[in-house]
Amino acid sequence: MIKSIFKGSLFKLFDFIRPLIVIPFFIRTYGVESYGIYVQIILMSSLAFPIIDLGIGMGIQRYSQELKNIKDRLEVFKAQRFFILLFVFFYFGIISIPSIRDLLFGKFESFLLIFSTLAYVIIFSLNNTLQGVLRADSKIGKLVKYRGLFAVIEAAMLIAILQVHKQFDYIYVSAMVLAQSAYFYYLNKEANGIGTRFQIDLKFTDKTKEFFRYSLFLIPSALIGWITSSSDRFFITSYFGPEYTGYYSAIAQYAGYMNLIVFPFTFVFFKEYGRLYDEDFKKFLRFYGKTFFICVALSVIYFIIFFLLSIPIYKLYLGLEIRPEFRTLLLWFLISFFLINISSFLSIYMLISKNTKSMLFAIIAGSLANIVLNGFFLENYFYVNASYYWAISVGIQVIIMVSFIFKNILKFEKSIIC
Numbered sequence: 001m002i003k004s005i006f007k008g009s010l011f012k013l014f015d016f017i018r019p020l021i022v023i024p025f026f027i028r029t030y031g032v033e034s035y036g037i038y039v040q041i042i043l044m045s046s047l048a049f050p051i052i053d054l055g056i057g058m059g060i061q062r063y064s065q066e067l068k069n070i071k072d073r074l075e076v077f078k079a080q081r082f083f084i085l086l087f088v089f090f091y092f093g094i095i096s097i098p099s100i101r102d103l104l105f106g107k108f109e110s111f112l113l114i115f116s117t118l119a120y121v122i123i124f125s126l127n128n129t130l131q132g133v134l135r136a137d138s139k140i141g142k143l144v145k146y147r148g149l150f151a152v153i154e155a156a157m158l159i160a161i162l163q164v165h166k167q168f169d170y171i172y173v174s175a176m177v178l179a180q181s182a183y184f185y186y187l188n189k190e191a192n193g194i195g196t197r198f199q200i201d202l203k204f205t206d207k208t209k210e211f212f213r214y215s216l217f218l219i220p221s222a223l224i225g226w227i228t229s230s231s232d233r234f235f236i237t238s239y240f241g242p243e244y245t246g247y248y249s250a251i252a253q254y255a256g257y258m259n260l261i262v263f264p265f266t267f268v269f270f271k272e273y274g275r276l277y278d279e280d281f282k283k284f285l286r287f288y289g290k291t292f293f294i295c296v297a298l299s300v301i302y303f304i305i306f307f308l309l310s311i312p313i314y315k316l317y318l319g320l321e322i323r324p325e326f327r328t329l330l331l332w333f334l335i336s337f338f339l340i341n342i343s344s345f346l347s348i349y350m351l352i353s354k355n356t357k358s359m360l361f362a363i364i365a366g367s368l369a370n371i372v373l374n375g376f377f378l379e380n381y382f383y384v385n386a387s388y389y390w391a392i393s394v395g396i397q398v399i400i401m402v403s404f405i406f407k408n409i410l411k412f413e414k415s416i417i418c
Contacts, residue, residue: 014144014151016260019253022158027250028319034168036233036242037108039249041117041173043230044104045124050222052087052125054080055215057132073133076211077194080129084122091118103234106242112170120173123180130187130195135270139190146186154179217356224360227367228393229340232386235374244383248329250320252387254313255306255333261298262341265291266348277352284352285409292345299341303334325384332387339394346401349408358404366397 027035056076094100101109134143157175165171188195237245269291276284306313310330314320350359373389 014147016257017151017155018158021155022162023250023253024318025159025162027246029162029166030168032246032250032320033106033241033243034108034246035250036237036244036246037104037106038168038172039233039245039253040104040237040242041120043226043233044117045121046230047223047226048087048091048121049125049128050219050226052080052084052122053129053132053219054083054212055218055222056080057129059132059211059215059218073194074197077197079212087122088118091121103238106237108168110170113173116170116173116177119177120180123177123184126195127180127184127187130184130191133191133194134187137191142190143187146183146190149186150179150183153182214354214356217360218351221356221360221363224363224367228363228370228397229390231367231370232374232378232390235378236383236386239379240383247320247323248383248386250318251314251326251329252333254318255330256337258299258302258306258334258337258341259344261302262295262344265295266344270348270352273348273352288349295341295345299338303338307331307334325382328384329387332391336387336391336394339391339398343394343398343401346398346405349405350401353408355404355408359401362397362400362404365400366393369393369396 023035026038030038095104095114101114105113131143131147134140154176157179158172161172161175184195233245233249236248269287273284273288276287307330310327311322314326315322347359350356370389370393373392374386378385378389
């Protein structure tokens with residue numbers, strides 16, 4: 001168990017190499033306003049990923065036994081190829097609107113930046129899907145190795161760009177695309193080349209249809225979850241400008257390392273949770289409850305230590321100006337990420353129990369709260385209020401999830417007794 005958690009932690013730590021090592025150079029070289037635009041490009045990738053992925057990355061882990069052979073997997077992946085084509089047309093249609101281009105790219109807008117952003121979004125999404133394939137095949141060691149290699153290559157490339165190119169534009173994003181392409185090569189090779197096998201038709205077997213009845217519900221869940229966790233940046237850019245988005249996002253980025261705590265459990269034990277749920281529900285509850293308690297305890301410890309050490313972290317390491325609103329933002333970000341850790345663990349239960357509709361309802365409620373609060377009130381106050389609204393939105397989501405899970409446990413217990 002400890003070895004598996006270590007691998008999961010190492011994988012997630014590699015995911016944070018860019019913000020840990022590269023972003024301090026980025027902010028000092030390009031400034032907070034450029035960082036605001038960069039953050040929006042990253043958030044566009046996380047928004048597009050569920051659409052391109054079609055829930056395959058997570059779904060294939062839950063259906064790893066049913067989708068063992070390459071033929072069945074190609075049935076699933078051919079749908080993804082079709083949606084990539086649709087996404088490209090959709091992207092250029094949206095980008096053709098001047099107000100959208102101005103919101104996303106501001107004064108940095110250029111055709112090459114728009115095109116390199118599209119390339120990054122697609123390759124980023126494909127890599128996340130392939131990561132799910134390697135998890136389903138229990139190739140965690142290989143996945144950690146490739147992730148580490150990618151993280152080092154990307155960090156080296158981006159730092160080199162920052163030393164020789166002093167203006168944020170398509171060159172920086174293109175370097176990100178090259179690094180993701182190298183990562184794709186290794187992942188695809190380990191996944192038997194499934195990422196480069198092209199077959200586009202919409203005829204599916206019953207097994208594939210059952211899979212998509214599960215996985216497609218993950219798409220709206222992920223998209224709506226994105227609204228809760230990320231849409232506030234675009235509201236801030238729209239109302240106050242990208243410079244405020246950059247400052248807000250820089251503080252949130254480093255407070256968000258609290259997610260390192262929950263990730264190893266969800267990353268490593270997803271298949272084990274599913275197996276125990278199917279075989280022995282009471283044993284599953286004991287194991288799930290134990291790991292949940294560990295996650296909450298570690299999150300509380302992180303909350304306290306990070307808040308106490310925040311000034312040297314942000315001022316000395318990141319080079320960020322400590323403004324009057326700094327501590328207020330940080331406190332509410334830490335509260336939000338603590339709730340997100342809880343929400344992530346609760347989501348695992350709902351995915352394992354195949355209760356994706358209930359999970360979708362909870363996420364919709366949280367996202368609606370976020371949209372209403374930011375859309376109707378943020379403009380009349382200060383951008384700091386977005387951090388309050390974020391915590392409130394995630395809190396609503398957690399409360400609803402807890403109620404559904406308790407109902408599921410009681411229902412399961414009654415069925416065992418009967």
